[in-house]
Amino acid sequence: MAKLSFDDISIKAVVTTAGDKKLKIEDEASKFSYDEKSLKRLKRSMGFESRYVLSDDSVCTSDLCLASAEKIFEGLDIGPESIDALIMVTQTPDYRAPSSAIIMQHRLGLTEDTIAYDINLGCSGFINGLFTAYSMINSGLGRVLLCVGDVASRFAYERDRNLTPLMGDAGSAVLIERGGGSRSYFLLRSDGSGYRHLIIPDGGCRRPFSKESLELRVSQDGSVRRDMDMYMNGAEIFNFTIKVVPTMFDELLEFAGMGKEDMDYFVLHQANRYILRNIAKRLGVSEDRLPMDTVSIYGNQNSASIPGTINAFLSDSYSNSSLRSIFAGFGIGLSWGACIVDTESIFAPGIFHYEKKERE
Amino acid sequence: MRERVQKIVYEAIEELNEELGSDELREAKEDTALFEALDSMAVLDFILAVEEKLEESFSKYVQIADERSMDASRTPFATVGSAIEYICERVRNG
Numbered sequence: 001m002a003k004l005s006f007d008d009i010s011i012k013a014v015v016t017t018a019g020d021k022k023l024k025i026e027d028e029a030s031k032f033s034y035d036e037k038s039l040k041r042l043k044r045s046m047g048f049e050s051r052y053v054l055s056d057d058s059v060c061t062s063d064l065c066l067a068s069a070e071k072i073f074e075g076l077d078i079g080p081e082s083i084d085a086l087i088m089v090t091q092t093p094d095y096r097a098p099s100s101a102i103i104m105q106h107r108l109g110l111t112e113d114t115i116a117y118d119i120n121l122g123c124s125g126f127i128n129g130l131f132t133a134y135s136m137i138n139s140g141l142g143r144v145l146l147c148v149g150d151v152a153s154r155f156a157y158e159r160d161r162n163l164t165p166l167m168g169d170a171g172s173a174v175l176i177e178r179g180g181g182s183r184s185y186f187l188l189r190s191d192g193s194g195y196r197h198l199i200i201p202d203g204g205c206r207r208p209f210s211k212e213s214l215e216l217r218v219s220q221d222g223s224v225r226r227d228m229d230m231y232m233n234g235a236e237i238f239n240f241t242i243k244v245v246p247t248m249f250d251e252l253l254e255f256a257g258m259g260k261e262d263m264d265y266f267v268l269h270q271a272n273r274y275i276l277r278n279i280a281k282r283l284g285v286s287e288d289r290l291p292m293d294t295v296s297i298y299g300n301q302n303s304a305s306i307p308g309t310i311n312a313f314l315s316d317s318y319s320n321s322s323l324r325s326i327f328a329g330f331g332i333g334l335s336w337g338a339c340i341v342d343t344e345s346i347f348a349p350g351i352f353h354y355e356k357k358e359r360e
Numbered sequence: 361m362r363e364r365v366q367k368i369v370y371e372a373i374e375e376l377n378e379e380l381g382s383d384e385l386r387e388a389k390e391d392t393a394l395f396e397a398l399d400s401m402a403v404l405d406f407i408l409a410v411e412e413k414l415e416e417s418f419s420k421y422v423q424i425a426d427e428r429s430m431d432a433s434r435t436p437f438a439t440v441g442s443a444i445e446y447i448c449e450r451v452r453n454g
Binding site: 236240 | 379380399400401402404405408411415421423425426427428429430431
């Protein structure tokens with residue numbers, strides 16, 4: 001049963017770096033063969049307005065996370081030698097092997113005593129990564145750096161009208177430490193029977209990359225993609241979300257012995273506006289407590305969408321208040337999870353955009 | 361109550377069809393195949409429009425989307441009539 005609680009562990013900092021290039025949906029409409037009416041519907045239903053991607057193809061998720069981590073070190077005036085573990089949650093690592101986290105250990109100047117490895121997860125990745133960090137601290141470590149994110153714009157084919165207009169690039173760093181007093185609650189779930197509904201079919205050992213991986217496939221709705229690109233069965237993912245997300249909140253709140261009214265914020269994975277609005281209505285929570293604009297401005301930032309939302313829209317609140325929040329992620333795997341955490345005036349500046357010069 | 365739901369469903373179809381331009385939906389009757397006439401995004405749009413209108417009309421949020429919504433073999437939106445019956449049930453139980 002994946003319901004667990006932790007005492008005296010807390011989040012101290014959240015920093016997100018998004019892509020530097022803004023793409024407006026109007027400017028991309030012809031690439032996806034949207035006519036004016038379709039575009040209007042998409043904007044209304046899904047909340048598509050713009051997204052931020054990286055302009056430089058040589059920049060990776062780890063570069064975004066690295067920029068975020070360095071902001072934490074600077075903002076909190078802590079040294080890299082104080083980090084005991086670095087967890088990197090991404091589906092877009094630097095290389096197929098080794099783990100990007102280990103390369104980042106060196107690039108950030110962390111000591112050889114640092115535990116470092118990657119976790120391959122998407123939209124539920126922040127919750128699972130946070131759970132891993134809390135578990136490590138519960139086992140005796142003092143300070144864990146969690147890095148989450150994707151250059152998601154690169155794993156969807158540019159003419160995939162179902163997926164590509166959603167995808168934004170972002171990398172977050174989150175600092176978790178021993179201390180903080182309150183109890184945190186986690187609920188995590190997995191259902192591999194739905195693995196085909198969100199998948200990059202080719203390029204792994206099951207279906208190695210071949211020349212067929214590059215063949216363009218046109219679906220009934222006019223979407224174009226290759227088998228080396230991410231595929232999403234939108235209807236199945238919609239069904240999954242509607243089915244599991246609201247009940248996940250009920251279960252977690254019951255487990256914690258709390259009610260919705262005890263939460264200051266519900267920060268959810270920013271899948272699309274419809275899903276978020278639906279969940280907000282069902283929970284009876286207003287939009288000011290359940291932000292839902294991230295996808296409209298930055299795109300779906302995958303595992304970075306929860307920290308990305310905190311930095312982009314709730315920076316003042318998290319920086320200056322004691323808050324109780326529910327975080328929830330759901331998606332590829334299929335995998336979903338939520339947690340209740342208390343924060344006390346953490347380091348949470350507004351969202352940054354990647355600047356190449358930072359790395360030169 | 362059925363009349364109110366019926367009005368809402370036809371209004372939502374009419375609004376949606378301003379963009380879709382389907383002859384079938386323009387002449388929609390209760391036995392009109394609704395789900396078949398909509399792509400997945402249009403189904404979502406239909407759900408969204410109906411939920412908003414229900415909230416206005418009944419002063420409460422009624423969720424009509426569930427895991428059957430997008431499933432062609434189980435969707436309650438197969439025809440206009442089945443959609444109306446299903447939505448009435450959701451309003452009653454909501």
